[in-house]
Amino acid sequence: MQQDSSAEKNRAKQIEVPAANGAPDAPAVPLFKIHDATVVRAGKTILHVDDFSLAEGEHVALLGPNGAGKSTFIQLLTREVQPLWHETPAVLFRGQARPLLRDVRQTMGVVSSTMHDQVRVHLPVLQIVIGGLYGTLGLPMGVRITDSDKASALDALDRLGIADLAKRDIMTLSTGQVRRVLVARELIRDPQVLVFDEPCTGLDPEGMYHVRETMSTLAAEGRSVILVTHYPEDIIPAIKRVMLIKSAAIFADGPKEEILRDEVLSNLFEVPLHVGEQDGWYSLRGVYEG
Template sequence: MDATAAVRGRGITKYFGDVVALDNIELNVAQGQIHGLVGPNGAGKTTLLGLLLGLAAADQGRLEILGTAVARTSPAPEGVAGFVDGPGLYPSLSARQNLAALAALRTRDTRTAAVDDVLDQVGLADVAEDKVRGFSLGMRQRLGLAAALLTKPRLLVLDEPSNGLDPAGKKHVHGVLARLAAQGATVVLSSHRMDDLEALCSEVTILATGRVVFSGPLHKLSAENRALDYRLRTSDPHAARTTALGTAGVHVIESCDAVNRLDAEVLLLRAPVAALDELVARLVRADVAVRELAPVVSPLEAAFLALTEQQEASR
């Protein structure tokens, strides 16, 4: 086990009656890392997050959080904060009153400055006096994050923190999490948004049917030796098509539903990264400008689908 790990799990198993929610889970999350937890519905993500927050205990295995072994009868250690299935808030109270109440219970720091600081961090300073019952889902998520920040956590556990966020709100939350990690805090978050995970996380753990099917750095999921589908838009579609057909490892997809959704200037290609690099070099030499080159499905999403489908097929 890594001595610098914020979370260490070995053989973590959790039952709900006859249902195995987590099956011999291995997890290692380094300090100062943003670690993504990914999986289809029912994969065990929420159960695992609940264990990290001390809301439940494992039936088997060993879990250490922030250097402390977590027993069945012990709560999560100091320094852990977050939420599962959305933050718990009082709808009849204002944002400020919610945070002040939490501060009085958990931190005993009822200074207005502390509440104002976290409201400002999550971009809710302008609605501090508004009642939470009128908040959108995205605003509630940000207020839940503010509540967690009040405790100055060393481990922040978040369940779908980007739910309901508009692009500006998502950018704001991403900035908060990135700053926390840069200051040495650890963040474990679950999300169905692959773009969020790719933007934030250095490592991910993919769960399927309660088991870990992958855990490690994102670059290991970049599928450099596996063909992915890409959209290619150029200044000369005809020349680009001819060049693509003449490049080893690059296939122009003729019959695909996605073609019908693309305009005539766009080619849909299937290629591994090495072949794609060669195609771009050839297009440059042919004076064909590359205006867009993007995966139809992100490498993380492609790997997620492949790994979870394999796990389901093996059951």
């Protein structure tokens, strides 16, 4: 009986929650954790990730050449692609190997230049944003706008400084304005993570400025920002971590002041490059001889 009692006490100590007296807390469960994940298509490995972890509220930028595996990496997070099977699950979402897809989609919002290409309908901006509640561009047939939906859409637009566009036809807007409307379309679901996949592609300097400002606004709200880009110029100061992807694998991962250096990016893109920095913003230019 004494042995049983001691065993019970030991088990109780192991599961005891630390009191609020300065005792160390248990390690936080990462938002995403990837270990030994391999994605194969047509018999070819298009991405392999040894180890990756992203904390709740953490920001990261992914840089790499075309075809390196950046988009596939994002699809691993969104569960659009699955890695080769292992007995130990390769991808965890908040510690779960098999989360409900709706939970992943509720947590993440994705904005890309590819999504922008799908905007081919003459609809008011307000309807485009409300469509984010249903995963559609515009409203599904038979759905009516409620006062609550309208208020949520206007709030999302207002937080991005474009509430005045609510009644405009989406097809009459500039490219930069449409890109920000698509951010509002994701924001209406209140996601904790925003993925920006090449968000400044096709934008003029004004559009780039506003999209980068939008990323800064969302980061300041405590949301995780995951940025996929070719250009250090897109990396807002709030993003402190940079991961490089090359030849279907993680090439480097660390603090941006260590990653965004001439020799590292020159090796990444295999051309001579020079990285500049001013007030937390980085720029990239080629080095030409002769």
